[in-house]
Amino acid sequence: MATGRGSGLLALVAASLIGSVYAEKDNIVKLTKFNFDSNVKQGSWFVKFYAPWCTHCQRMAPIWEKLADLSVSREWPVKISEVDCTVSKDVCDKAQIKAFPTLALVSDGMLKGKYHGDASVASFEAWLKSQGVLEEGGGAPAPGAPSGGGERLTTEEARQQATATHGVALKALLYNMMVRFPTESSIINMYFYFGCSMCLLVVTCCFLGSLVGVEEEDHDKDR
Numbered sequence: 001m002a003t004g005r006g007s008g009l010l011a012l013v014a015a016s017l018i019g020s021v022y023a024e025k026d027n028i029v030k031l032t033k034f035n036f037d038s039n040v041k042q043g044s045w046f047v048k049f050y051a052p053w054c055t056h057c058q059r060m061a062p063i064w065e066k067l068a069d070l071s072v073s074r075e076w077p078v079k080i081s082e083v084d085c086t087v088s089k090d091v092c093d094k095a096q097i098k099a100f101p102t103l104a105l106v107s108d109g110m111l112k113g114k115y116h117g118d119a120s121v122a123s124f125e126a127w128l129k130s131q132g133v134l135e136e137g138g139g140a141p142a143p144g145a146p147s148g149g150g151e152r153l154t155t156e157e158a159r160q161q162a163t164a165t166h167g168v169a170l171k172a173l174l175y176n177m178m179v180r181f182p183t184e185s186s187i188i189n190m191y192f193y194f195g196c197s198m199c200l201l202v203v204t205c206c207f208l209g210s211l212v213g214v215e216e217e218d219h220d221k222d223r
Helices: 001-023 038-042 055-073 089-094 121-130 155-179 188-223
Strands: 029-031 044-050 078-084 103-105 111-116
Touching: 029 038, 029 044, 038 044, 038 103, 055 078, 055 121
Parallel strands: 029 078, 044 078
Antiparallel strands: 044 103, 103 111
């Protein structure tokens, strides 16, 4: 009986230890090509871009877990996350990841900066403080801290911005054509473009008519 109870107690201890290990790892938010945009478009994210085969990434893994545990215990507004670049290559290409591991701060879908320093929890915390993201509602760097390039990483919003930019450019082109070419009078220019359109229409009709005439002649010859 004593042996059975001892074995049961050991099993419970082992299960609790395993559960605590997995609970710690769960504090790291796993980002993929499927959920990256929907997550990082809002709030602050400290992201580790890594590859499983990378030796430096393997050494950093337990440090990154401790940072995630600290962020949860202190209820930091910034989330500690990671992206496996061997699985989500598109995300890493968009973030211009050239080496592993790369640590980047993303706020509201914008790349605010990349970390260059010691791989320690204390150094990570100090850098995040300098970026102003450890305070609720933060996201702007502290005074005197270097700011990132502000490159947008979320695909959908970047596509919308590009579409809007193209629309503005097209409107500007049409406006300049109407007001400045070939004269400074918009009324004269309107008649000019109307005349050009009619000429183009006449030429197109003549071309199509000639094709029909050629086909009819070939058909008569066949008879």
